[in-house]
Amino acid sequence: MEEVCTVSQINLYIKNMFIRDYALQRLRVKGEVSNCKYHTSGHIYFTIKDKSSQLSCVMFSSYRKNLDFRLQEGQSVVVQGNISVYERDGKYQMYAVAVTQEGAGKLYEEYEKLKKRLLAEGLFDDGRKKEIPKFAKKIGVVTAQTGAVIQDICNVSHRRNPYMQILLYPAKVQGEGAHQTIIRGLQYFETTDVDTIIIGRGGGSIEDLWEFNQEALAYAIADCSKPVISAVGHETDTTIADYVADLRAPTPSAAAELAVFSFREFEMGLKEFQYSLNWQMENILQLKKMKLKQYETVLGHASPQDMLAQKRMYLGEYADRLQYLVEQKMMSAKHQMELYIEELKGLSPLHKLQGGYSYVSDMEGNNIRSVKSLKEGQQIKLSFIDGTADANVKGLKFH
Numbered sequence: 001m002e003e004v005c006t007v008s009q010i011n012l013y014i015k016n017m018f019i020r021d022y023a024l025q026r027l028r029v030k031g032e033v034s035n036c037k038y039h040t041s042g043h044i045y046f047t048i049k050d051k052s053s054q055l056s057c058v059m060f061s062s063y064r065k066n067l068d069f070r071l072q073e074g075q076s077v078v079v080q081g082n083i084s085v086y087e088r089d090g091k092y093q094m095y096a097v098a099v100t101q102e103g104a105g106k107l108y109e110e111y112e113k114l115k116k117r118l119l120a121e122g123l124f125d126d127g128r129k130k131e132i133p134k135f136a137k138k139i140g141v142v143t144a145q146t147g148a149v150i151q152d153i154c155n156v157s158h159r160r161n162p163y164m165q166i167l168l169y170p171a172k173v174q175g176e177g178a179h180q181t182i183i184r185g186l187q188y189f190e191t192t193d194v195d196t197i198i199i200g201r202g203g204g205s206i207e208d209l210w211e212f213n214q215e216a217l218a219y220a221i222a223d224c225s226k227p228v229i230s231a232v233g234h235e236t237d238t239t240i241a242d243y244v245a246d247l248r249a250p251t252p253s254a255a256a257e258l259a260v261f262s263f264r265e266f267e268m269g270l271k272e273f274q275y276s277l278n279w280q281m282e283n284i285l286q287l288k289k290m291k292l293k294q295y296e297t298v299l300g301h302a303s304p305q306d307m308l309a310q311k312r313m314y315l316g317e318y319a320d321r322l323q324y325l326v327e328q329k330m331m332s333a334k335h336q337m338e339l340y341i342e343e344l345k346g347l348s349p350l351h352k353l354q355g356g357y358s359y360v361s362d363m364e365g366n367n368i369r370s371v372k373s374l375k376e377g378q379q380i381k382l383s384f385i386d387g388t389a390d391a392n393v394k395g396l397k398f399h
Contacts, residue, residue: 136195142185145170156256173201200231231255
């Protein structure tokens, strides 16, 4: 029994067939635009057709940035992309990654050829680009006298710095010979005192911007003695002038932002510098005062008066110490003296006399300790606690 497939399986199988076919992955298809719709999501849905057939196309928003013009009904274009199947609806369509107007391809080839040659000559090197003055006073603008470009530049410039001077050199910015008027504008401002030159115009197709891809203008920008800011088209537009210029701005308004310093930010910066300077000066003064105090202290300790005061203090401390040691010595000696007194008391005859004893001596004061040293009739002296008495020996008895 044959296998039954789902619709999803069939659509997926067909999609894989498209993916595997290398010829359908890198295509360039020419046709006329019809049924063009710009979706709110950013995607573009359109159809390209010829006399006998048509092909559905979609360009997702991620690739839309590469589109330098707006798709419109009836335009003859070349679509680059791949063919695949949208599974949900079961239909094939072209997924565009780039769209160019028919005829623009030749201009693009010329653009790339000139770009490579000037790159090899070093006109795009960062080393030769001049620095944009940070505090410009006068700005020269080379653009159309009427239109939004000069108005945008003036509005942004005066908002950022009301004292900024804007000088306009009216030039053609589109059509044959327009680049010559731009060159004359550069040459004119070289003779003035402007600080920076801005060249620019609004966005457009490669044909509209072609005058800014001229070789003569590239050399004029490179040779200009003043710094040049290129502000051509929208952010996605890039011209030879952008590469050669000293600075490329995505829009004319952005060019004014880059060329004109903000006076308000400048004032705020000055106040910050003033605060920082005052703070640093205060810190320096405090440090110097601390150093001065240290020097005063060192000098104070080194002065003769302070040294004498210290010596007096040391002398007072030594005197107190000496007094303390003398008192300690006196107390120790007194204590020792008391001990000696007590010992002497034990040895003193007078102390013994207090106990009722008497001291016997001959008339010359010699102590008589034994009866054997006495003679009958010998005169002796008896010493009592309260006086003395003379006596004669009458009889001797021995034990």
